[in-house]
Amino acid sequence: MSEILVVGSLAYDSIQTPSGKVDRALGGSANYFSLAASLFAPVRVVGVVGEDYESQHVDLLQKRKVDLSGMTKVPGKTFHWSGFYEAGNMNEAKTLATELNVFEKFDPRLPQHYQDSKLVFLANISPDLQLKVLEQVQKPLFVGMDTMNFWISSKLDDLKKVLSKVDVVLINEGEAMMLTGAKNAISAAPKLCEMGPQALVIKRGEYGFVLYSRQGGYFILPAFPISEVIDPTGAGDTFAGGFFGYLASLGRKPEINDLKAACVQGSMLASFTIQDFSVNALSKVTLTMVEERLSQYKKVIS
Amino acid sequence: MSEILVVGSLAYDSIQTPSGKVDRALGGSANYFSLAASLFAPVRVVGVVGEDYESQHVDLLQKRKVDLSGMTKVPGKTFHWSGFYEAGNMNEAKTLATELNVFEKFDPRLPQHYQDSKLVFLANISPDLQLKVLEQVQKPLFVGMDTMNFWISSKLDDLKKVLSKVDVVLINEGEAMMLTGAKNAISAAPKLCEMGPQALVIKRGEYGFVLYSRQGGYFILPAFPISEVIDPTGAGDTFAGGFFGYLASLGRKPEINDLKAACVQGSMLASFTIQDFSVNALSKVTLTMVEERLSQYKKVIS
Numbered sequence: 001m002s003e004i005l006v007v008g009s010l011a012y013d014s015i016q017t018p019s020g021k022v023d024r025a026l027g028g029s030a031n032y033f034s035l036a037a038s039l040f041a042p043v044r045v046v047g048v049v050g051e052d053y054e055s056q057h058v059d060l061l062q063k064r065k066v067d068l069s070g071m072t073k074v075p076g077k078t079f080h081w082s083g084f085y086e087a088g089n090m091n092e093a094k095t096l097a098t099e100l101n102v103f104e105k106f107d108p109r110l111p112q113h114y115q116d117s118k119l120v121f122l123a124n125i126s127p128d129l130q131l132k133v134l135e136q137v138q139k140p141l142f143v144g145m146d147t148m149n150f151w152i153s154s155k156l157d158d159l160k161k162v163l164s165k166v167d168v169v170l171i172n173e174g175e176a177m178m179l180t181g182a183k184n185a186i187s188a189a190p191k192l193c194e195m196g197p198q199a200l201v202i203k204r205g206e207y208g209f210v211l212y213s214r215q216g217g218y219f220i221l222p223a224f225p226i227s228e229v230i231d232p233t234g235a236g237d238t239f240a241g242g243f244f245g246y247l248a249s250l251g252r253k254p255e256i257n258d259l260k261a262a263c264v265q266g267s268m269l270a271s272f273t274i275q276d277f278s279v280n281a282l283s284k285v286t287l288t289m290v291e292e293r294l295s296q297y298k299k300v301i302s
Numbered sequence: 303m304s305e306i307l308v309v310g311s312l313a314y315d316s317i318q319t320p321s322g323k324v325d326r327a328l329g330g331s332a333n334y335f336s337l338a339a340s341l342f343a344p345v346r347v348v349g350v351v352g353e354d355y356e357s358q359h360v361d362l363l364q365k366r367k368v369d370l371s372g373m374t375k376v377p378g379k380t381f382h383w384s385g386f387y388e389a390g391n392m393n394e395a396k397t398l399a400t401e402l403n404v405f406e407k408f409d410p411r412l413p414q415h416y417q418d419s420k421l422v423f424l425a426n427i428s429p430d431l432q433l434k435v436l437e438q439v440q441k442p443l444f445v446g447m448d449t450m451n452f453w454i455s456s457k458l459d460d461l462k463k464v465l466s467k468v469d470v471v472l473i474n475e476g477e478a479m480m481l482t483g484a485k486n487a488i489s490a491a492p493k494l495c496e497m498g499p500q501a502l503v504i505k506r507g508e509y510g511f512v513l514y515s516r517q518g519g520y521f522i523l524p525a526f527p528i529s530e531v532i533d534p535t536g537a538g539d540t541f542a543g544g545f546f547g548y549l550a551s552l553g554r555k556p557e558i559n560d561l562k563a564a565c566v567q568g569s570m571l572a573s574f575t576i577q578d579f580s581v582n583a584l585s586k587v588t589l590t591m592v593e594e595r596l597s598q599y600k601k602v603i604s
Contacts, residue, residue: 087485186527186528187530217602219602219603220603221603222510228489300520300521301522301523
């Protein structure tokens with residue numbers, strides 16, 4: 001069993017989907033990631049929140065024994081994202097507003113006891129902050145990252161530096177194409193591996209994922225079938241949490257087959273997240289529920 | 303081994319894709335279907351062509367022992383479709399022009415020896431013509447159909463009649479949603495089965511397929527990974543050809559596991575079609591090539 005360090009956003013989200021809406025509900029990549037990963041292994045969070053961050057949201061992670069000593073509370077308001085999804089296109093979030101608030105001056109400092117973390121996930125934040133976190137970890141065994149179109153357009157040089165230092169990238173299909181200039185996920189995959197990582201996971205929303213590794217080639221599976229998607233927000237971060245959580249539970253340097261199994265675990269976890277708004281469904285998931293879903297999934301694909 | 307009857311278009315296509323373009327190349331659902339299905343079992347075609355239909359295109363099917371005695375040549379020009387695909391959205395064909403030509407007055411008549419066909423595929427043509435063909439078959443064992451948005455909007459009543467008479471529907475994802483009012487393929491599937499068929503296959507282009515049956519629930523797999531998609535035209539009809547060809551080769555009423563294997567065969571065949579324009583790649587495929595691809599595919603999904 002290894003410890004996982006995650007740096008990412010702790011946020012409030014206002015979201016409208018064809019199923020309804022929520023205002024200032026708990027969100028942020030580090031929250032989704034931690035709730036998923038902590039089912040499998042100990043998680044340490046680096047992040048920043050504002051004075052409006054509610055204690056019940058701190059409690060939620062602490063009940064899962066997530067280490068929050070790297071979470072700082074500073075004057076100002078918590079990061080706030082608002083956006084919507086349209087019927088028939090639930091794979092694409094449309095942003096209405098991104099209020100960085102306290103995140104704007106976020107300068108991640110790792111508590112000393114975080115520095116020996118063996119697994120590190122650099123969620124979707126500015127690449128220079130991702131680098132800053134990575135530099136503070138002594139000897140990580142396995143490092144992963146996510147990114148988005150905004151950083152690809154605005155901070156490509158920094159992003160390329162991060163890419164050269166990580167073992168795996170978890171990224172959306174559209175962003176994988178944008179980053180490589182490829183016309184589809186299949187041709188984007190090897191191109192992205194040329195930028196540094198040994199492996200990458202392309203997240204395809206309702207269509208599942210593509211894992212590609214230099215050593216093992218392609219591994220592709222569909223998502224668990226969900227009839228009613230309520231809110232896809234956080235599905236990618238939940239996937240990453242399940243993926244890293246599973247790998248950490250093994251307590252060794254991951255091999256190809258471990259990455260495959262980790263993708264399947266991430267996929268199962270993400271299928272819960274989308275069944276309700278915010279972290280409502282995810283926060284109630286147990287490992288037994290994941291195992292049950294996994295056994296249903298095996299029937300769907302065999 | 304059973305005989306397959308297919309009714310559909312024999313056409314010329316003018317197509318532009320990010321990889322290039324072709325003018326008046328061989329196309330039409332019955333051509334793609336027959337080239338794929340004839341690898342496995344005997345195929346009988348019902349269709350109509352104009353005086354401009356080239357003898358080399360008749361030869362192509364005859365070399366595969368496809369029975370063309372139900373193909374009539376009449377005064378006028380062959381059905382002609384022109385359209386294009388845009389980079390990053392190869393799953394959606396945009397139509398520039400549909401010239402029905404001789405197809406406009408097509409009145410399908412089955413040669414007497416066609417009437418005992420055990421498997422029937424009603425490719426994407428007007429639902430009243432689909433019905434007309436089906437009425438001329440004596441005791442079909444297994445009937446499938448395809449359709450498209452145009453018929454869903456313009457001939458819904460006839461379409462519902464056909465739906466109530468078939469065993470399986472093979473349909474695109476967008477059209478499955480349109481026909482059922484569902485927001486995604488997963489919820490469309492059981493709704494579509496309520497309209498008649500025991501099973502349906504939702505074709506998802508580069509994302510693979512969803513097979514759903516009342517008896518067996520969902521079976522979902524990704525497409526075979528293809529780095530460069532040259533021309534997706536005909537992929538769905540090729541899938542249907544591989545699907546029906548495989549089922550016909552069994553020579554019995556298909557069971558759930560047969561439908562699953564048939565989907566995989568259809569998927570393999572379709573992955574060849576998209577690697578070149580028109581039927582260029584498909585017409586060169588052998589069963590050995592399909593088996594090789596299948597063994598690669600098994601590694602990708604396991």
